[in-house]
Amino acid sequence: MKIAVCLKRVPDTETRIKIGADGRSIDEDGVKFILNPYDEYAVEQALQLKDSAGTGEVTAISLGSSASQETIRTALAMGVDRGILLETDALPLDPVPIGKALAAELGSGDYDLIFFGKVAIDDYSHAVGTIVSELLGIPSVSAVGRLEIADGKGTAEREIEGGVEVVEFSLPAVLTAEKGLNEPRYPALRGIMMAKKKPLEIKPVELEEGGLSVVELSVPPARPAGRIVGEGADAVPALVEALRTEAKVI
Amino acid sequence: MARVRPSDTQPLLPLDRIIVRDAPSDESIEVDVLFVGGGPAGLAGAIELAHLVEADAKAAGGLGEISIAVLEKSAALGEHSLSGSVVNPIAFRRLFPDLKDEDFPFRQPVKHEAVYLLTKNRSFRLPTPPTMRNHGNYTASLCEMVRWLGKKAEELGVDVFAGFPAEKLLVSGERVIGVRTAPSGLDRDGRQSSSYTPGTDVVARVTALAEGSRGTLAEAYIQWQEIKSENPQIYALGVKEIWETKKPLDTVIHTLGWPLPGDAFGGSFMYPLEPNVVGLGLVVGLDYRKTNLDTHGLLQEMKRHPLFRPYLEGGEMVEWGAKTIPEGGFYSLPDRRFGHGVVILGDSAGFVNVPSLKGIHYAMQSGIFAARTIFDALKKGETSAPYLASYDELVRDSFITDDIFRTRNMRLAFKSGFVLGGFKSVMMTLTGGRLFGKRIPIETDADVWKQARSPKALQPDGELTFSKVDAVFKSGNATRDTIPSHLITEGDVDREVAEMYASMCPAGVYELVDGKLRVNAPNCVDCKATDVLGPRWMPREGGSGPSYKRM
Numbered sequence: 001m002k003i004a005v006c007l008k009r010v011p012d013t014e015t016r017i018k019i020g021a022d023g024r025s026i027d028e029d030g031v032k033f034i035l036n037p038y039d040e041y042a043v044e045q046a047l048q049l050k051d052s053a054g055t056g057e058v059t060a061i062s063l064g065s066s067a068s069q070e071t072i073r074t075a076l077a078m079g080v081d082r083g084i085l086l087e088t089d090a091l092p093l094d095p096v097p098i099g100k101a102l103a104a105e106l107g108s109g110d111y112d113l114i115f116f117g118k119v120a121i122d123d124y125s126h127a128v129g130t131i132v133s134e135l136l137g138i139p140s141v142s143a144v145g146r147l148e149i150a151d152g153k154g155t156a157e158r159e160i161e162g163g164v165e166v167v168e169f170s171l172p173a174v175l176t177a178e179k180g181l182n183e184p185r186y187p188a189l190r191g192i193m194m195a196k197k198k199p200l201e202i203k204p205v206e207l208e209e210g211g212l213s214v215v216e217l218s219v220p221p222a223r224p225a226g227r228i229v230g231e232g233a234d235a236v237p238a239l240v241e242a243l244r245t246e247a248k249v250i
Numbered sequence: 251m252a253r254v255r256p257s258d259t260q261p262l263l264p265l266d267r268i269i270v271r272d273a274p275s276d277e278s279i280e281v282d283v284l285f286v287g288g289g290p291a292g293l294a295g296a297i298e299l300a301h302l303v304e305a306d307a308k309a310a311g312g313l314g315e316i317s318i319a320v321l322e323k324s325a326a327l328g329e330h331s332l333s334g335s336v337v338n339p340i341a342f343r344r345l346f347p348d349l350k351d352e353d354f355p356f357r358q359p360v361k362h363e364a365v366y367l368l369t370k371n372r373s374f375r376l377p378t379p380p381t382m383r384n385h386g387n388y389t390a391s392l393c394e395m396v397r398w399l400g401k402k403a404e405e406l407g408v409d410v411f412a413g414f415p416a417e418k419l420l421v422s423g424e425r426v427i428g429v430r431t432a433p434s435g436l437d438r439d440g441r442q443s444s445s446y447t448p449g450t451d452v453v454a455r456v457t458a459l460a461e462g463s464r465g466t467l468a469e470a471y472i473q474w475q476e477i478k479s480e481n482p483q484i485y486a487l488g489v490k491e492i493w494e495t496k497k498p499l500d501t502v503i504h505t506l507g508w509p510l511p512g513d514a515f516g517g518s519f520m521y522p523l524e525p526n527v528v529g530l531g532l533v534v535g536l537d538y539r540k541t542n543l544d545t546h547g548l549l550q551e552m553k554r555h556p557l558f559r560p561y562l563e564g565g566e567m568v569e570w571g572a573k574t575i576p577e578g579g580f581y582s583l584p585d586r587r588f589g590h591g592v593v594i595l596g597d598s599a600g601f602v603n604v605p606s607l608k609g610i611h612y613a614m615q616s617g618i619f620a621a622r623t624i625f626d627a628l629k630k631g632e633t634s635a636p637y638l639a640s641y642d643e644l645v646r647d648s649f650i651t652d653d654i655f656r657t658r659n660m661r662l663a664f665k666s667g668f669v670l671g672g673f674k675s676v677m678m679t680l681t682g683g684r685l686f687g688k689r690i691p692i693e694t695d696a697d698v699w700k701q702a703r704s705p706k707a708l709q710p711d712g713e714l715t716f717s718k719v720d721a722v723f724k725s726g727n728a729t730r731d732t733i734p735s736h737l738i739t740e741g742d743v744d745r746e747v748a749e750m751y752a753s754m755c756p757a758g759v760y761e762l763v764d765g766k767l768r769v770n771a772p773n774c775v776d777c778k779a780t781d782v783l784g785p786r787w788m789p790r791e792g793g794s795g796p797s798y799k800r801m
């Protein structure tokens with residue numbers, strides 16, 4: 001089985017985000033970047049499928065700046081076999097040109113499965129995986145919470161409002177991973193060491209501009225300070241009162 | 251009045267757990283040289299060694315490929331690094347002779363400096379003692395310097411592994427043959443969870459211990475080998491905050507006196523990092539005399555002083571952290587800092603000049619010297635003790651020893667109290683250390699009796715002053731809640747002792763609940779104060795602890 005996993009380099013969730021001087025981008029100075037957490041589930045799932053099949057190859061593909069090599073190395077350290085960086089200076093907000101660039105690479109790869117994370121935690125567009133499947137003309141299932149692959153067919157479960165949807169699909173297909181699909185492994189020291197020797201191909205790409213532009217970024221208003229209403233069981237009535245009249249949540 | 255001697259309830263360092271004679275596992279990794287600790291000492295050592303290996307290859311010296319690795323316990327380089335920091339650029343210049351000061355990751359040259367003696371409401375400007383002069387130095391963030399050094403090391407082919415604490419020293423006979431990293435994915439009771447990953451054995455021809463202050467493996471090695479020093483090592487705890495201020499600061503400020511009690515040694519610093527970003531901290535010797543001394547609490551109190559308040563008011567505290575500093579100086583240096591297959595660098599060896607509050611350039615320079623020695627040893631194909639002995643000689647004949655020797659008794663003089671100690675240290679400065687130059691014998695911090703006093707309640711306002719819980723949050727500590735405790739306590743301890751731990755620990759790890767000691771281990775920010783006076787600190791799952799950004 002040939003599997004591709006698409007990865008994105010994103011700011012760490014713990015990072016204190018500062019808006020850049022232009023008011024439309026993030027000031028990257030001192031920001032720590034990580035592998036998009038939803039992509040970790042995708043990587044783990046790909047590795048588990050390869051492990052249980054006993055054969056196959058997992059390729060990690062990232063579209064981004066040269067720094068995304070680090071993100072690919074993380075996946076290589078987890079056990080992915082090889083990496084491809086589609087190198088570009090800046091990513092547009094519009095997911096369509098991103099989808100096109102990835103589809104161009106993926107289309108020639110003869111992959112049985114193509115994984116994405118359900119969403120990138122920086123721009124929250126939820127769209128790239130689905131766009132790629134459309135461009136490649138293959139089925140896609142988004143926000144997969146459970147997955148089984150057997151005899152060239154797949155069954156995926158998606159959590160929906162009030163229930164679970166079970167979807168069957170044929171291969172090749174695009175899947176986007178939901179949190180909880182599995183428990184992503186930590187790269188082991190040995191894995192990191194070996195990752196340095198795995199192939200990582202760098203291909204420059206030109207992206208279309210796309211139809212969206214960022215007008216303005218702003219930080220959400222500061223949350224008002226919390227208040228301790230009391231301690232232990234005696235404080236319950238005061239808490240209920242506060243939830244009812246102040247927070248108006250019950 | 252009840253008294254407490256911390257050593258009476260302090261567990262011994264568990265040598266049998268730290269020093270292991272197992273043969274390395276089949277899954278082990280082999281490198282030529284391993285640096286344990288990605289601080290200024292370890293990284294400078296790795297970089298210098300890589301430079302030497304590269305030059306050898308260019309000159310067809312025949313050494314061939316040498317693999318160099320650095321193990322760092324924090325999730326990413328720099329996240330456990332905390333310093334003042336005003337840095338003397340000398341070691342950076344020696345490490346990168348082709349670069350200029352502007353190329354280094356410093357923030358700004360020291361323009362003005364001032365030393366004050368504080369009383370509760372007033373400050374008196376003192377002449378800056380020569381030992382505290384900073385002309386020619388730079389303000390900087392140790393986190394940033396470490397990240398920069400890490401990048402340089404990687405560019406030179408050094409393997410930097412962040413998130414991998416060394417937990418055990420692997421030995422064979424008298425020889426250090428490497429380390430075993432800490433496992434991850436253990437649950438609260440130490441059982442393996444589904445994400446369990448065992449530790450990895452890293453085998454090396456030379457292991458350089460550069461774990462910083464109170465290094466666990468370095469301590470264990472020194473005890474195991476019974477390496478003596480004239481005086482025991484003593485420590486101070488520093489608590490530091492970074493503030494984005496409304497009012498700019500252009501002066502490096504040090505203070506003495508209030509809020510410290512007269513029987514405690516220490517002082518504060520406030521350094522500008524950017525015009526509107528300052529690092530502010532308080533450092534207190536752990537030989538203080540009353541159990542309720544609380545460095546974090548004192549720092550909170552200090553910020554209300556008219557010298558500091560105008561800078562901080564209306565600003566925002568953006569980071570908080572804590573760390574110990576070895577303060578014993580010259581007479582506390584271990585008699586030898588090398589052995590079969592091993593060298594000890596930086597703070598782990600005690601290379602700190604206390605009156606000037608400097609250690610970064612000594613740490614880096616010790617790394618540079620170690621690298622030269624290791625390179626020569628590799629060339630000779632032999633890394634047993636005699637081949638590593640020149641490291642001690644290089645240190646002995648350098649500015650590291652000169653500086654530390656000149657101020658050898660200054661910190662120790664304060665054992666006789668602030669006023670007399672102050673007088674003696676002035677005389678020492680005037681005479682270049684010759685007056686009162688004989689070694690002043692001291693005891694370990696844990697052997698100093700403390701009078702029992704009940705803890706002082708902290709009343710933080712959440713704007714200028716902060717609780718320990720808020721402080722830990724600002725350290726970026728995101729340790730897994732279900733991690734097993736990495737602190738070894740002596741079972742049930744008396745109320746007075748528990749209260750002493752609770753006051754001492756800046757991160758709120760220790761609490762007295764229903765008269766019993768409760769240990770909130772995930773709060774720990776690895777400052778190691780506890781290891782000096784109380785429960786032993788052991789390496790834990792990689793990536794645990796704080797994630798400092800600009801400390």
Ligand SMILES: Cc1cc2nc3c(=O)[nH]c(=O)nc-3n(C[C@H](O)[C@H](O)[C@H](O)COP(=O)(O)OP(=O)(O)OC[C@H]3O[C@@H](n4cnc5c(N)ncnc54)[C@H](O)[C@@H]3O)c2cc1C
Nearest residue numbers: 287289290291323333334335336416462488596597609610
């Ligand atoms: C509050 C304070 C203010 C200071 N101010 C100044 C100043 O202004 N100027 C100055 O020059 N010096 C100052 N110092 C001293 C200076 O910070 C130290 O001397 C210097 O950082 C020592 O460098 P090091 O590399 O030996 O140790 P560290 O900087 O402590 O680095 C050690 C590294 O090893 C890692 N580590 C430890 N154990 C393990 C393990 N078992 N496995 C893997 N990794 C491990 C740690 O996480 C850390 O990253 C100050 C210190 C403090 C605490």
